[in-house]
Amino acid sequence: MTLQQFMNEAISPWMREDGPDSDIVLSSRIRLARNFAEASFPLIANQEDLEEIKSFFQSEYEHKSFQDYQDFSFVPIRDLSPIEKRVLVEKHLISPHLAKHADSAATLISENEQVSVMVNEEDHIRIQLYFPGLQLDKALKKAFEFDDWLEEKVNYAFDETRGYLTSCPTNVGTGMRASVMMHLPALAITGQLNRMIPAINQLGLVVRGIYGEGSEAVGNVFQISNQITLGKSEEDIVEDLQSVVQQLIEHERKARIRLVEQSSTRLEDRIYRSYGVLEYSRIIESIEAAKCLSNVRLGIDLGIIKNVSRHILNELMILTQPGFLQQYAKKTLTANERDVLRASLIRERLQLEK
């Protein structure tokens, strides 16, 4: 696997499979924060220690495989161009933090892009493992197995009382952040989601919009994740998250049915207008693109739009991000140039479906 392949494909190989409830849940992720017991945390560690950790990961894990996660690529972040860094962030393979603190940071990425290990992020080790659809239990099981595999060679910073020790007090204990990415257009359109958020927060879970500038929920894609990492077992945290996600799925499905029953013409109008914009526009900004993509995806899920693949939302959401567009053009683009290229890529992609 070469770096080029990570860069050229908008969809990671694991995304091509449909997981359970994948009409609503795009992906499930488990992230584990771990540190070496001996070295200071990256925030204040000296350069030599961080370089040593980096080369440890290169020598021990580059081109190694574990179960389904084959042939890990080792990528030092400072070797990447700004556009390449952006692409990896847009694909959620690395965090914005890692891209910014490039000096001694690196990442290991499995061939199917299902597992990535960020080295010298806020913590020495951040394991990320993705599954398509709602598969938190499976993701947790695999993340644990992967964690045990790393632990064979790494002496983790761990304390009997406090658990896994992390740089930030918000991660201590399990070091785990479990999250689910959901497409919730009907709950967002009807304003129900905003009423549900406070209740979800009460359970120690956080809801936030992803995509688009800042934290605005462009494209109706939301991330639900646990906030608490101390005092509850990983299994309990995942179970709580799972039950909230299942309720959200049910509510979303009901809201979709109600939309179809009560305002089907308006809904169809909304969906077809968006489809028209995507199919015919020559200049499109990322916010408009995301809104239209969300509507079209809803149309596909409801059977209103036929013969267009469901993956189009996941794929075009990533493909039309600034980093990816520039990677595709192989040069830096102005905002206007990006809007033109975005429109033309979307048109091409929709043509492919015909």
Added chain:
Amino acid sequence: MECQECQKRPATLHFTQVMNGTKKEVHVCEVCAKEKGYMTYPEEGYSLHNLLTDLFNFESAPLGNTSGDTFMPPKELQCPQCEMTFTEFKRVGKFGCATCYHTFSNRLDPIFRRVHSGNTKHHGKLPKRKGGDLHAKKQMESLKTELKHLIENEAFEEAATVRDKIKDLEKQMRGENE
């Protein structure tokens, strides 16, 4: 839902803030979040870390002891491993190394309680290496309580089985430590 600060833009940041023991739900837009200091690093998006440093900072005032050390300047806690001081930790909101957890151990419970809904102790995965030992220790404790109980109730046959189990476990633990 609209932003509670400006009442114009939609609220995009939602969280529960616990201040002086009272819970308050906050729903604000990003612009107001920045203005009101809920968030200072726009590129990091989420504001929790910044909220945290605020939480640490007022923690020392109401909870610290007000008598006694007024004329003796309190000795600054400093981590022997990474040299981070407790003041620095409160300012940054991040630990410097694993040893900081021991160095500041006495002062961490209130912070963890606030961040983790009242929890201060880990109840989850154990590293395999340390885990083996810990599991055995916990098992040993419960076996010994069971044995005591059985003897008190004069259930000697069962007690003998439990005693054998303890012996096996002891052997196993010694084996692991060698």
